[in-house]
Amino acid sequence: MFGASLGSFCSAYIERYQQGVSIVKGRSICPSCHRPIKGYDLIPVLSFIVLEGKCRFCGGRIPWENFVLEVLGGVTALGLFFVYGLTGEGVLYLFVLAALLCIFLIDMRTMDIPHALNIAIFVLGIFSGFLFPHISWLDRGIGLVAISVAMFLLTLVVPHAFGGGDVKLMGAAGVLLGWQALLVAFFIGLVIGGAQGVYILKVQKRDKKTLFAFGPALAIGIAISLFFGHNIIDWYIRLLF
Numbered sequence: 640m641f642g643a644s645l646g647s648f649c650s651a652y653i654e655r656y657q658q659g660v661s662i663v664k665g666r667s668i669c670p671s672c673h674r675p676i677k678g679y680d681l682i683p684v685l686s687f688i689v690l691e692g693k694c695r696f697c698g699g700r701i702p703w704e705n706f707v708l709e710v711l712g713g714v715t716a717l718g719l720f721f722v723y724g725l726t727g728e729g730v731l732y733l734f735v736l737a738a739l740l741c742i743f744l745i746d747m748r749t750m751d752i753p754h755a756l757n758i759a760i761f762v763l764g765i766f767s768g769f770l771f772p773h774i775s776w777l778d779r780g781i782g783l784v785a786i787s788v789a790m791f792l793l794t795l796v797v798p799h800a801f802g803g804g805d806v807k808l809m810g811a812a813g814v815l816l817g818w819q820a821l822l823v824a825f826f827i828g829l830v831i832g833g834a835q836g837v838y839i840l841k842v843q844k845r846d847k848k849t850l851f852a853f854g855p856a857l858a859i860g861i862a863i864s865l866f867f868g869h870n871i872i873d874w875y876i877r878l879l880f
């Protein structure tokens with residue numbers, strides 16, 4: 640239920656950010672008739688099924704995305720609960736994944752990463768410092784500047800190479816992951832972003848100046864590295880020596 644509610648919150652946040660409306664202002668409204676949705680119709684997952692994805696008043700369609708994100712949130716929370724139990728680690732992972740999902744969808748659609756989400760990753764990174772002491776504060780401090788400063792310098796040479804949001808995201812992710820796992824996250828992001836670039840140039844035949852959002856690729860890289868970063872590093876070192 641908690642995960643589904645968080646998914647529901649994400650879908651509301653994403654929708655309101657795209658429309659430029661504050662998340663704290665006002666209640667959830669029907670996208671068709673703009674009437675406020677009753678409290679008893681806001682139960683994640685169940686309400687959508689009971690109302691068959693329609694507004695109680697006007698019968699207008701409630702977007703599928705709400706339902707998908709609620710189910711995804713519930714399933715993710717359940718999965719994390721089975722692996723980590725009701726621990727700080729499990730809860731932290733759930734919030735990080737929620738923030739990354741919002742970054743993924745919002746950046747894909749608006750080419751913009753909300754400042755609040757980068758701050759959320761940064762704050763979760765600080766929490767992670769207390770929950771996961773095996774990643775030292777020094778490693779996290781180096782992570783804060785390692786990739787972000789390099790990206791920032793690159794944007795000075797190549798304008799629009801990265802957006803400001805991408806740079807801040809990699810700084811915040813560095814605090815969360817430590818610099819070692821951050822490198823893994825960045826590498827995965829580059830591979831996915833590169834594939835995306837090739838697709839845009841070759842398949843969609845757009846010209847070289849086409850800008851595309853790099854945030855979604857970075858978000859996937861951070862999510863993978865969050866769970867498997869240190870396994871990937873171990874595997875890579877064994878491969879070398």
Ligand SMILES: [Zn+2]
Binds near residue numbers: 673674694696698699
């Ligand atoms: Zn309605």
